[in-house]
């Protein structure tokens with residue numbers, strides 16, 4: 120039985136029933152001559168526009184930042200649920216009976232503890248550590264306490280993948296899966312899996328809020344989304360942030376023990392992370408544009424792995440480079456293709472790469488996470504350029520060596536001068552391996 124009534128935040132025009140516990144507020148407010156949007160947290164004045172409003176027959180200011188979710192203006196009212204409601208009945212839904220590795224178990228216990236004690240937690244787990252399974256027991260504990268649980272992430276493909284995993288692990292629990300265009304409505308579901316943008320629909324709703332891939336775009340850049348996330352959680356509760364690549368501030372706080380955190384420096388298969396090597400190739404762009412020729416070192420490296428029949432990821436800084444480099448790679452092997460965010464065939468190409476129909480995939484950072492290909496070898500051309508941040512390079516390196524059978528993938532960063540971010544990425548990977556050995560979670564070489 121549900122105690123009290125719980126509704127998502129909603130604009131009053133669409134609301135038939137306003138729960139007595141709710142607070143009514145103006146969606147866009149002018150505070151000390153500056154506008155603020157109380158749905159999406161936007162305070163950037165560039166994203167406000169004023170127009171003559173037919174609804175209220177006067178001049179209204181609306182927020183452009185969150186307009187895709189429906190217009191919020193100075194004449195829109197929001198009903199915000201203020202009471203902290205729980206289900207009375209405890210719910211046991213977990214049927215997953217896989218086995219956690221010792222490192223996963225340690226993290227899982229920390230998650231359960233955070234749920235019981237209502238504190239926040241940073242879960243810093245390397246790429247390929249098996250993060251999802253570490254959440255199951257904590258979520259089960261929260262559901263048993265009658266809590267509302269939400270798992271959110273910046274990326275739609277991750278939402279879909281998580282939805283799959285959780286439907287299997289919690290088959291009897293009602294799960295809402297929300298993203299732009301999903302067409303699903305929230306209906307007091309015990310478990311919600313959604314994009315970070317969808318959190319704008321909720322206020323003080325989730326007792327346990329898990330944010331996966333906190334370092335991914337746009338959550339890493341758009342500060343108003345941090346406000347949205349903190350508003351979606353109940354006042355007492357726990358927010359668990361999951362990442363393989365925390366910001367340097369978070370890393371420092373975690374390493375000094377200043378925030379609740381748990382580190383999982385080792386992959387489930389007990390092999391260390393492949394460490395990137397650096398190789399200078401000078402002004403490669405000029406050579407490729409002039410003669411459609413790859414740097415010698417890269418060509419040699421490609422040929423080595425082509426011969427061994429390995430799938431190869433070749434990361435490039437921009438879409439324009441991606442296309443030029445494809446031409447140059449074609450001279451080495453025709454068994455290649457390029458993908459980027461604007462490519463209408465990107466899904467088809469990635470799936471051909473998965474199947475082994477394409478051997479070299481030239482890509483921008485869109486494939487820095489999420490895609491796992493056994494035995495893949497990784498090269499980055501122009502690794503010193505701005506787009507390749509520490510976090511991007513750690514994620515990219517994390518594509519290699521994920522399966523036990525192929526735990527020794529190679530990662531090579533071709534550059535025209537080593538960047539600070541390259542050094543930091545390598546340092547972070549070495550640190551993780553060091554901690555993994557120290558904990559006894561990696562097999563000795």
Ligand SMILES: [Zn+2]
Pocket residue numbers: 156157158159160161182183184185186191
């Ligand atoms: Zn807004």
Ligand SMILES: [Zn+2]
Pocket residue numbers: 172173174175176177178179192193194195
């Ligand atoms: Zn108006």
